[in-house]
Amino acid sequence: MRIAVAASDDEKYAEHFGRAQKFLIYDFDEENLEFMEIRESLKVPGEKHQWGKSLDVLKDCDVVICAQIGINAKPGLKKMGKTVVEDEGTVEEVLERFRKHQIFLSKPLKF
Numbered sequence: 195m196r197i198a199v200a201a202s203d204d205e206k207y208a209e210h211f212g213r214a215q216k217f218l219i220y221d222f223d224e225e226n227l228e229f230m231e232i233r234e235s236l237k238v239p240g241e242k243h244q245w246g247k248s249l250d251v252l253k254d255c256d257v258v259i260c261a262q263i264g265i266n267a268k269p270g271l272k273k274m275g276k277t278v279v280e281d282e283g284t285v286e287e288v289l290e291r292f293r294k295h296q297i298f299l300s301k302p303l304k305f
Contacts, residue, residue: 195222197292198233198252199285200260205232208281208288211260211267212245213237217252218285224300227289245270252276259288 200214201207209216215237219230235248245267252258258271259279271278281288 195224195256196220196230196254197222197227197257197259197289198255199288200248200258201232201285205285207284208259208261211248211258211263212243214248214260217248217255219255220289222257222293222296225293225297227293249274257292259292 197220198217199220200209200211201216201218202209203215205216205218215235217233217235219233221228221230233251235251237244237247243264243266245264249270252271255276257277257279259281261282262280263271263278268278279288279292281291283291
């Protein structure tokens with residue numbers, strides 16, 4: 195699966211989806227994460243509702259992780275079949291929590 199993390203300008207922290215100028219793209223094989231590339235989604239400072247500018251750079255992504263997301267952007271991404279995960283922290287932290295959660299979900303239940 196391909197994961198996009200909305201990243202701050204310094205690429206250290208998860209960013210609000212609509213404000214993100216960069217998305218860090220990772221491949222996830224249900225256990226390991228591999229960094230692929232940085233994709234830019236340039237926004238105009240001060241302009242509102244710019245989330246649509248990011249859709250083209252995320253077409254091949256299955257999951258979008260961001261610190262926050264607006265009320266229009268979230269259903270827009272879901273309509274495109276994307277899973278949206280809101281989480282705050284460094285890019286490393288949000289990716290590790292996502293990875294651990296996916297591994298937990300993939301384990302069979304034992305009764």
